[in-house]
Amino acid sequence: MRHIISILIENEAGALSRVSGLFSARGYNIESLTVAPTEDASLSRMTIVSIGSDEVIEQITKQLNKLIDVVKVVELSEAPHIERELMLVKVRATGKDREEMKRVADIFRGRIIDVTESSYVIELTGNGAKLDAFLAAIDASLVLETVRTGVCGVGRGDRILKA
Amino acid sequence: MQLTGAEIVIRCLQEEKVEFVFGYPGGSVLYIYDELFKQDQFKHILVRHEQAAVHAADAYSRSSQKVGVCMVTSGPGVTNAVTGIATAYMDSIPLVVITGQVPTAYIGQDAFQEADTVGITRPCVKHNFLVKDVKDLAVTLKKAFYLARTGRPGPVLVDIPKDITTHKCDFHYPKSIAMRSYNPVVKGHSGQIKKAVQLLLEAKRPMIYAGGGVILSDAADKLTKVTRMLGFPITQTLMGLGGYPATDGQSLGMLGMHGTYEANMAMQHCDVLLAVGARFDDRVIGNPAHFGQVARKIIHIDIDPSSISKRVKVDVPIVGNVPDVLDEIIKLLEAADGKPDAKGLASWWKQIDEWRGKNSLQYKQGSDLIMPQYVVEKLYEVTGGDAFVTSDVGQHQMWAAQYYKFDKPRRWINSGGLGTMGFGLPAAMGVRFANPKATVACVTGEASIQMCIQELSTCKQYRLPIKIVNLNNGYLGMVRQWQQMFHGNRYSESYVDALPDFVKLAEAYGHVGLKVEKPADVEPALREAFVKHKNELVFLDILTDPTANVFPMVAGGKGLSEMILAEDL
Numbered sequence: 130m131r132h133i134i135s136i137l138i139e140n141e142a143g144a145l146s147r148v149s150g151l152f153s154a155r156g157y158n159i160e161s162l163t164v165a166p167t168e169d170a171s172l173s174r175m176t177i178v179s180i181g182s183d184e185v186i187e188q189i190t191k192q193l194n195k196l197i198d199v200v201k202v203v204e205l206s207e208a209p210h211i212e213r214e215l216m217l218v219k220v221r222a223t224g225k226d227r228e229e230m231k232r233v234a235d236i237f238r239g240r241i242i243d244v245t246e247s248s249y250v251i252e253l254t255g256n257g258a259k260l261d262a263f264l265a266a267i268d269a270s271l272v273l274e275t276v277r278t279g280v281c282g283v284g285r286g287d288r289i290l291k292a
Numbered sequence: 293m294q295l296t297g298a299e300i301v302i303r304c305l306q307e308e309k310v311e312f313v314f315g316y317p318g319g320s321v322l323y324i325y326d327e328l329f330k331q332d333q334f335k336h337i338l339v340r341h342e343q344a345a346v347h348a349a350d351a352y353s354r355s356s357q358k359v360g361v362c363m364v365t366s367g368p369g370v371t372n373a374v375t376g377i378a379t380a381y382m383d384s385i386p387l388v389v390i391t392g393q394v395p396t397a398y399i400g401q402d403a404f405q406e407a408d409t410v411g412i413t414r415p416c417v418k419h420n421f422l423v424k425d426v427k428d429l430a431v432t433l434k435k436a437f438y439l440a441r442t443g444r445p446g447p448v449l450v451d452i453p454k455d456i457t458t459h460k461c462d463f464h465y466p467k468s469i470a471m472r473s474y475n476p477v478v479k480g481h482s483g484q485i486k487k488a489v490q491l492l493l494e495a496k497r498p499m500i501y502a503g504g505g506v507i508l509s510d511a512a513d514k515l516t517k518v519t520r521m522l523g524f525p526i527t528q529t530l531m532g533l534g535g536y537p538a539t540d541g542q543s544l545g546m547l548g549m550h551g552t553y554e555a556n557m558a559m560q561h562c563d564v565l566l567a568v569g570a571r572f573d574d575r576v577i578g579n580p581a582h583f584g585q586v587a588r589k590i591i592h593i594d595i596d597p598s599s600i601s602k603r604v605k606v607d608v609p610i611v612g613n614v615p616d617v618l619d620e621i622i623k624l625l626e627a628a629d630g631k632p633d634a635k636g637l638a639s640w641w642k643q644i645d646e647w648r649g650k651n652s653l654q655y656k657q658g659s660d661l662i663m664p665q666y667v668v669e670k671l672y673e674v675t676g677g678d679a680f681v682t683s684d685v686g687q688h689q690m691w692a693a694q695y696y697k698f699d700k701p702r703r704w705i706n707s708g709g710l711g712t713m714g715f716g717l718p719a720a721m722g723v724r725f726a727n728p729k730a731t732v733a734c735v736t737g738e739a740s741i742q743m744c745i746q747e748l749s750t751c752k753q754y755r756l757p758i759k760i761v762n763l764n765n766g767y768l769g770m771v772r773q774w775q776q777m778f779h780g781n782r783y784s785e786s787y788v789d790a791l792p793d794f795v796k797l798a799e800a801y802g803h804v805g806l807k808v809e810k811p812a813d814v815e816p817a818l819r820e821a822f823v824k825h826k827n828e829l830v831f832l833d834i835l836t837d838p839t840a841n842v843f844p845m846v847a848g849g850k851g852l853s854e855m856i857l858a859e860d861l
Contacts, residue, residue: 150414
């Protein structure tokens with residue numbers, strides 16, 4: 130089962146390695162991990178996507194809580210939430226592909242943010258499945274580069290993660 | 293008044309009422325050692341290897357409940373200390389480890405004696421800090437002591453670059469500290485505790501299983517009270533020995549891989565299990581799937597939520613400080629209308645007594661070869677059962693745990709989690725510093741003792757009258773036992789060739805050495821060591837039966853009730 134875990138952690142040097150070290154030391158899996166400071170610069174917010182049974186995810190949550198720098202941990206995916214990921218795709222855009230690429234990007238509500246004679250950079254946000262669907266919809270041989278941020282997420286409505 | 297970082301370190305240790313710092317100087321801690329030289333509020337104990345400094349501080353803590361403190365230099369000082377730190381971490385021992393670091397501007401430059409201390413130690417400390425500003429030094433040390441001793445205890449490391457020890461700032465040592473990210477639970481959930489008491493009173497085949505958490509939280513008295521109020525059988529882990537008097541009839545002894553027959557059978561077949569400060573580890577319950585074959589309700593008290601339902605699913609989890617939760621249980625039991633099920637309990641005890649009848653720790657002592665079990669039994673007699681016993685790791689450790697009946701907590705000092713050979717002798721030093729009048733015995737083997745043998749020199753310097761009981765069978769005994777049982781008698785590299793003459797070795801270090809070769813000489817030699825040479829370190833080199841094995845035994849991956857008994861072979 131895929132789970133999304135959100136963490137508030139003291140914004141100290143080495144905080145990220147405490148978390149990633151915990152995952153590797155205990156053999157937990159990380160699908161993606163994103164981290165950046167919050168509106169309170171002393172805190173960082175981390176979103177981790179992990180695959181595991183409910184028991185494993187429970188252990189992960191407990192082990193994360195045990196890290197001294199961790200202020201709060203929630204499993205985002207156990208209740209209504211929104212998840213988003215940003216992808217930048219550099220594609221070859223020449224001849225007839227140029228128009229086709231623009232059209233597919235529009236359908237996915239992507240934006241072309243860099244244009245050269247032979248290429249586009251397309252910016253796309255959405256959940257992981259949408260980004261995968263976009264890549265499936267275009268000719269794979271035209272893809273020059275893809276960069277994905279990994280998932281970040283937030284609870285819906287009154288679900289708030291704050292220190 | 294402004295103080296240098298080095299002065300601040302010393303002042304912080306004084307504020308914490310530290311009695312001893314176990315350590316070894318070096319380049320990056322020179323300023324701290326210089327300040328240490330100018331004071332006499334606490335004493336520095338100079339070891340011969342950094343690993344020993346950590347083990348000694350660790351055992352000082354284990355035998356006294358105080359936080360152990362050690363100090364080493366950067367680079368190799370730290371890497372030598374890592375084994376000690378990991379040992380303390382696995383057994384949840386509160387330590388503050390102060391390490392020197394190269395000057396701030398040199399960090400990351402591959403400087404002389406530089407190591408990424410915070411990185412290397414991160415997986416084996418409760419927390420660690422790199423101090424980057426002298427203004428943070430006092431509060432960081434305060435946090436280190438606070439973190440080490442509260443919640444589930446553990447080692448905390450503070451890495452101090454050399455330049456920080458020369459920088460100056462105002463000194464203020466905070467009286468207390470609050471951290472928004474760290475709030476250990478103390479009281480257990482009252483609803484859960486009520487549920488637990490209800491289950492205990494309804495049990496037909498109850499069992500209490502107590503671990504090192506009882507010792508660490510000083511809950512032995514309360515555990516004893518609860519156990520006696522309920523009249524239930526109790527077993528202890530290797531780390532929990534002494535948490536309930538071993539000589540009491542309700543005690544079934546140690547459980548697990550080398551536990552007694554009755555303890556393991558009762559653990560497997562009970563219907564309600566009260567686990568107190570224990571963590572169901574692989575050496576204790578064997579194969580968790582086999583353990584799960586018998587339906588039983590499990591109540592688990594532990595201060596660390598991550599210990600609960602980690603290997604075994606628990607029905608009533610109680611997160612809290614063990615003595616606080618036991619207090620609540622005692623109150624509820626006193627107020628309860630019901631009593632434990634007397635009829636059920638009587639037939640359960642009948643069953644247990646049948647298992648006990650197997651006498652699973654029996655062995656035969658002939659007239660030629662000394663049995664190691666016999667030595668531990670005689671050690672128990674000669675010391676009146678009241679010694680502090682440290683051990684290394686292997687067969688001798690199991691025999692000490694099985695045959696020395698610990699009635700008091702903090703008397704049995706061993707590396708249970710990490711299983712560190714070389715722990716015993718430096719640990720005995722730490723125990724003696726914490727308990728300056730106590731009888732301290734180090735039960736060891738000829739292989740383990742050589743892993744920190746250099747500390748015989750430290751023992752001489754500080755006149756530590758430790759008694760080393762070396763069960764010398766010429767083998768890495770536990771390795772040989774497994775090779776005999778599971779690897780077709782192929783004794784691959786488990787024979788210790790070219791052993792030193794331990795008597796002469798002890799004498800070379802200025803101690804007394806005694807060699808014992810016959811069963812009849814064991815007791816007189818022990819008396820000579822403990823009575824005649826009371827005030828000296830005595831190295832008893834006791835040649836024991838090289839074929840002796842530790843029984844009962846639950847082989848790796850097997851279930852608790854699938855024991856191999858001595859009589860089966």
